[in-house]
Amino acid sequence: MNEVDTIIIGLGLAGCSMYWSLKKAGIKCLCIDPNIKNTSSKVAAGMYNPIVGKRFTTAPNATELFDSAKKYYNSIEKIIGEKIYFEIPLYMPFQNIAHQNDWSLKMPKLKEWIHDNPELEQTLLAKYESEFGGFFVNKTGYVDSNLYVKSTFDYCRKNNELLIENIDYNKLNIETKTYNNYQAKNIIFCEGANVLNNPFIKQKFLNLAKGQLLCGISTSALPKIIYNGKIYIIPTSENGFICGATYEWDYINNEPDEFGKKYLINELNKIVKFEYTISNHKAAIRPTVIDRKPIVGNINSESIYILNGLGTKGVVLAPYLASLITENITNNSEISKEFSIERFNNK
Numbered sequence: 001m002n003e004v005d006t007i008i009i010g011l012g013l014a015g016c017s018m019y020w021s022l023k024k025a026g027i028k029c030l031c032i033d034p035n036i037k038n039t040s041s042k043v044a045a046g047m048y049n050p051i052v053g054k055r056f057t058t059a060p061n062a063t064e065l066f067d068s069a070k071k072y073y074n075s076i077e078k079i080i081g082e083k084i085y086f087e088i089p090l091y092m093p094f095q096n097i098a099h100q101n102d103w104s105l106k107m108p109k110l111k112e113w114i115h116d117n118p119e120l121e122q123t124l125l126a127k128y129e130s131e132f133g134g135f136f137v138n139k140t141g142y143v144d145s146n147l148y149v150k151s152t153f154d155y156c157r158k159n160n161e162l163l164i165e166n167i168d169y170n171k172l173n174i175e176t177k178t179y180n181n182y183q184a185k186n187i188i189f190c191e192g193a194n195v196l197n198n199p200f201i202k203q204k205f206l207n208l209a210k211g212q213l214l215c216g217i218s219t220s221a222l223p224k225i226i227y228n229g230k231i232y233i234i235p236t237s238e239n240g241f242i243c244g245a246t247y248e249w250d251y252i253n254n255e256p257d258e259f260g261k262k263y264l265i266n267e268l269n270k271i272v273k274f275e276y277t278i279s280n281h282k283a284a285i286r287p288t289v290i291d292r293k294p295i296v297g298n299i300n301s302e303s304i305y306i307l308n309g310l311g312t313k314g315v316v317l318a319p320y321l322a323s324l325i326t327e328n329i330t331n332n333s334e335i336s337k338e339f340s341i342e343r344f345n346n347k
């Protein structure tokens, strides 16, 4: 038997953050991932923005969350030797007068998170429409989640810490914590939407959402600003951009399709003042939870864990939530019950 401290099943944003967090704590891992092409983490735009949705809400611990995510990705960049964390100003345009009015009411509570930048706004307006005005948000940008996941995968492979396969659940014994000829102390499930096929997890907590996005190339240079309205446009190089995303609760498969393409191009054409061509079209299924909160903690036994349900905020949530599991393994510190899978025990 080969002995490892922890087996991590799935190397998306959840599994990668788990791997690095445990590694930093000196815990030896074995990761298992089949290297599928269109996973949520490989397709994601990776945008981070502390102000959420039409109602302009922020998480109570947003400062801590966003500052620690920055520190985390910067530290991983040093290990993998790739730039993955990009800080870019983000502009949120108002959708209509009602949206603008709602904003005026919420603004006093959000002062820490926003700023005016008339000069930058002029630069933006040269390329994008914004009929009702808008505002800039602090601590924004994107993580190249595809590169992050691929680099972590390569790192694990080089260090002989990876099995490239779909786990065979019939060969996994969660009582003895063995898989084939591996003996572990802990097992952590991080399979994203594929958790639906995990026979050890009976609770039905996912409300999956298909997402599609387009990659485009503008005929002229784009401002280094993220436009985050009904759709978002993220500049990824001088002329390149990502445009997303659809939220489809009723879908047939996880492939890019005409519906997604038409929707995004239609919205894009209402906003942009530049000519462009589409260079790529991607789709994946987001592991979104019914109550919109992630699933973090033990299942059944003390040494079997799950990290899932990252939803639309994967890049910021994953490092923080992974650290909660690491703290639990190393110091026995408690993981808040609000993330527990037990809330779905009778569902």
Ligand SMILES: Cc1cc2nc3c(=O)[nH]c(=O)nc-3n(C[C@H](O)[C@H](O)[C@H](O)COP(=O)(O)OP(=O)(O)OC[C@H]3O[C@@H](n4cnc5c(N)ncnc54)[C@H](O)[C@@H]3O)c2cc1C
Residues within 6 Å of the ligand: 009, 010, 011, 012, 013, 014, 015, 032, 033, 034, 035, 036, 039, 040, 041, 042, 043, 044, 045, 046, 047, 048, 165, 166, 167, 190, 191, 192, 193, 194, 195, 210, 211, 212, 213, 244, 245, 246, 283, 284, 285, 286, 287, 307, 308, 309, 310, 311, 312, 313, 314, 315, 316
């Ligand atoms: C179009 C789109 C845009 C998005 N944009 C953003 C964004 O801008 N910002 C943001 O923060 N989030 C965004 N997200 C959400 C984000 O992608 C997810 O929150 C995150 O990727 C989920 O990570 P995960 O590791 O839980 O799941 P996944 O990325 O699905 O990873 C699961 C991993 O498990 C592996 N796996 C599955 N089954 C098995 C098995 N049986 N054995 C072994 N391994 C297995 C898979 O190969 C995969 O690598 C977006 C998602 C989509 C689809």
